[in-house]
Amino acid sequence: MLLEVMNIRKTYGKVVAVEDVSFSIGRGEVFGLLGENGAGKTTTIKMLSTLATPDSGRILLNGRDIRKYRRETRKSIAVVSQDMNLGYELSVFEVLYIYALLRGIRNSKKLIDETIAKMGMTEKRNSKVGTLSGGQKRRVMAARAMLSGAELIFMDEPTIGLDPAVRREMWDIIRQMQADGRSILLTTHYTDEAEYLCGRVAIMEKGRIVSMDTPQSLIDCAGAFAVDINSRTLLFRDNDAADDYIAKESLTGHRVRRTKLDDVLVSSIGRAV
Amino acid sequence: MTEALMGTYAVFYREMLIFKYKLMRLGYVFYSVSTPILYLLAFGLGFGSRVQIPDYGAFLIQGIVCMSSMTNSFNMVSVSVGMGRLHSGEFQTVLTSPVKASAIMRGLVLSGVVRGLFASTMILLAGLFVFHVFPFTFVAFVALVLNTAFFSAAGVIIGVVIDDMENHAVLTNFIIMPMAFFSGTFYPVDFLPHWLQKLVWLLPLSHANKLIRAGELNAETLPSFILLLGLTAVCFTAGTFMLNRYNE
Numbered sequence: 001m002l003l004e005v006m007n008i009r010k011t012y013g014k015v016v017a018v019e020d021v022s023f024s025i026g027r028g029e030v031f032g033l034l035g036e037n038g039a040g041k042t043t044t045i046k047m048l049s050t051l052a053t054p055d056s057g058r059i060l061l062n063g064r065d066i067r068k069y070r071r072e073t074r075k076s077i078a079v080v081s082q083d084m085n086l087g088y089e090l091s092v093f094e095v096l097y098i099y100a101l102l103r104g105i106r107n108s109k110k111l112i113d114e115t116i117a118k119m120g121m122t123e124k125r126n127s128k129v130g131t132l133s134g135g136q137k138r139r140v141m142a143a144r145a146m147l148s149g150a151e152l153i154f155m156d157e158p159t160i161g162l163d164p165a166v167r168r169e170m171w172d173i174i175r176q177m178q179a180d181g182r183s184i185l186l187t188t189h190y191t192d193e194a195e196y197l198c199g200r201v202a203i204m205e206k207g208r209i210v211s212m213d214t215p216q217s218l219i220d221c222a223g224a225f226a227v228d229i230n231s232r233t234l235l236f237r238d239n240d241a242a243d244d245y246i247a248k249e250s251l252t253g254h255r256v257r258r259t260k261l262d263d264v265l266v267s268s269i270g271r272a273v
Numbered sequence: 274m275t276e277a278l279m280g281t282y283a284v285f286y287r288e289m290l291i292f293k294y295k296l297m298r299l300g301y302v303f304y305s306v307s308t309p310i311l312y313l314l315a316f317g318l319g320f321g322s323r324v325q326i327p328d329y330g331a332f333l334i335q336g337i338v339c340m341s342s343m344t345n346s347f348n349m350v351s352v353s354v355g356m357g358r359l360h361s362g363e364f365q366t367v368l369t370s371p372v373k374a375s376a377i378m379r380g381l382v383l384s385g386v387v388r389g390l391f392a393s394t395m396i397l398l399a400g401l402f403v404f405h406v407f408p409f410t411f412v413a414f415v416a417l418v419l420n421t422a423f424f425s426a427a428g429v430i431i432g433v434v435i436d437d438m439e440n441h442a443v444l445t446n447f448i449i450m451p452m453a454f455f456s457g458t459f460y461p462v463d464f465l466p467h468w469l470q471k472l473v474w475l476l477p478l479s480h481a482n483k484l485i486r487a488g489e490l491n492a493e494t495l496p497s498f499i500l501l502l503g504l505t506a507v508c509f510t511a512g513t514f515m516l517n518r519y520n521e
Contacts, residue, residue, distance in 0.1 A: 049369050052521040074371040083362035087287070089294040098290075101283030102370035104276040144366075 008057030032198035135166035280372030284380025330404035346389030354432025385425025
């Protein structure tokens with residue numbers, strides 16, 4: 001395993017932000033953390049990326065405790081944060097050049113230009129970040145992670161606020177990173193994104209992981225068939241069970257369909273996200 | 274270049290790029306030096322001939338140069354770190370990179386020194402224009418470097434500890450501004466009541482003012498130099514320690 005997270009806990013005063021969270025990420029895996037705002041996803045990423053120290057529990061990267069091997073950990077990770085943390089006055093090239101210096105990458109100019117080209121941003125190379133669209137800024141952030149050479153990339157809601165077409169472009173970039181052999185921890189609100197990208201997902205609620213498996217296993221476990229009744233959705237293990245329920249309750253105006261990860265998330269945390 | 278030097282250069286280069294772009298907006302230059310130049314004109318032209326201080330124009334220029342070096346280096350660094358940490362999240366990008374805390378500290382302090390020296394130069398030029406004097410020596414330059422380094426290092430510490438940018442304004446109003454007014458910027462510390470003088474000599478800006486005006490290192494000014502050097506080292510070490518132990 002590349003990353004092993006064991007029973008981590010983090011509190012802020014009396015507020016328990018993360019409680020007894022454990023999971024692992026393999027090499028080349030895209031692992032998803034799903035949950036509503038305040039579920040503890042960002043705090044988890046902060047602990048994994050060495051920005052926050054857990055109150056208890058252990059985090060191992062390549063078998064080494066990240067608290068003891070901070071610099072080595074930081075060499076192996078990159079963070080694509082929720083904030084557009086690029087520096088609005090700087091150009092795309094400058095942002096990447098400074099990041100390359102921070103990562104200790106020598107003679108980086110050619111590599112930066114290649115990365116910019118890979119992101120389809122060549123014409124924006126010298127544009128100020130402040131003049132870019134939301135999608136372009138996200139691509140620059142992804143370019144930074146790609147440039148880093150990190151084996152584990154934390155992506156905290158990388159598609160939040162993007163329109164559907166640009167979201168799909170980001171999905172392609174994430175897939176490309178995975179194809180390059182990177183492991184990715186992805187937090188997201190979007191279940192379609194998690195379903196498309198993640199090999200496994202963990203659903204978080206109130207700082208805890210309430211379920212964790214492959215998207216399809218989570219769906220099968222919760223019930224592969226969904227019955228929508230007004231704004232409510234009930235999950236059933238198969239079509240017959242759904243039909244029996246409909247007949248028994250004499251339901252009308254309902255809809256039967258295949259369960260989606262969205263339904264699992266709603267049923268796991270007990271309310272719509 | 275070693276990795277540590279690359280890290281220092283990355284932090285310094287980023288700050289300098291942002292500084293360059295700000296300088297290209299003339300409003301920024303005006304904003305950063307307008308208040309000290311206003312002090313220079315108001316105190317120099319208003320009190321100049323009435324104050325019992327020989328060559329008050331030169332005295333005032335030296336004091337305001339020292340004050341501007343303090344406010345510019347402190348504000349620029351603390352705002353950059355504070356805003357980058359609390360609002361844009363840019364500082365977290367630096368913290369999660371493999372750069373050593375001491376290298377980050379070096380880059381930030383260097384950038385604060387450059388900004389402080391830039392503001393000082395502007396005041397010196399304004400003083401030359403208004404009072405036709407240029408009261409500056411090599412020792413004054415060394416004192417300015419130390420002063421800006423100390424306040425830049427203090428700026429890093431404040432930028433790391435504040436949890437709201439409003440706290441930054443409070444700190445500036447209650448610590449930096451009183452220091453500017455009581456540490457010998459506009460009049461000698463000797464003019465103050467005896468009990469207050471004792472307090473004022475605890476402030477680093479008083480020693481920077483003393484050094485800048487002395488023009489040479491001698492038995493009287495050497496303690497101020499050593500004190501300023503020591504305080505800078507302490508602040509630098511404390512800032513490095515805090516960056517090392519950074520925990521959100």
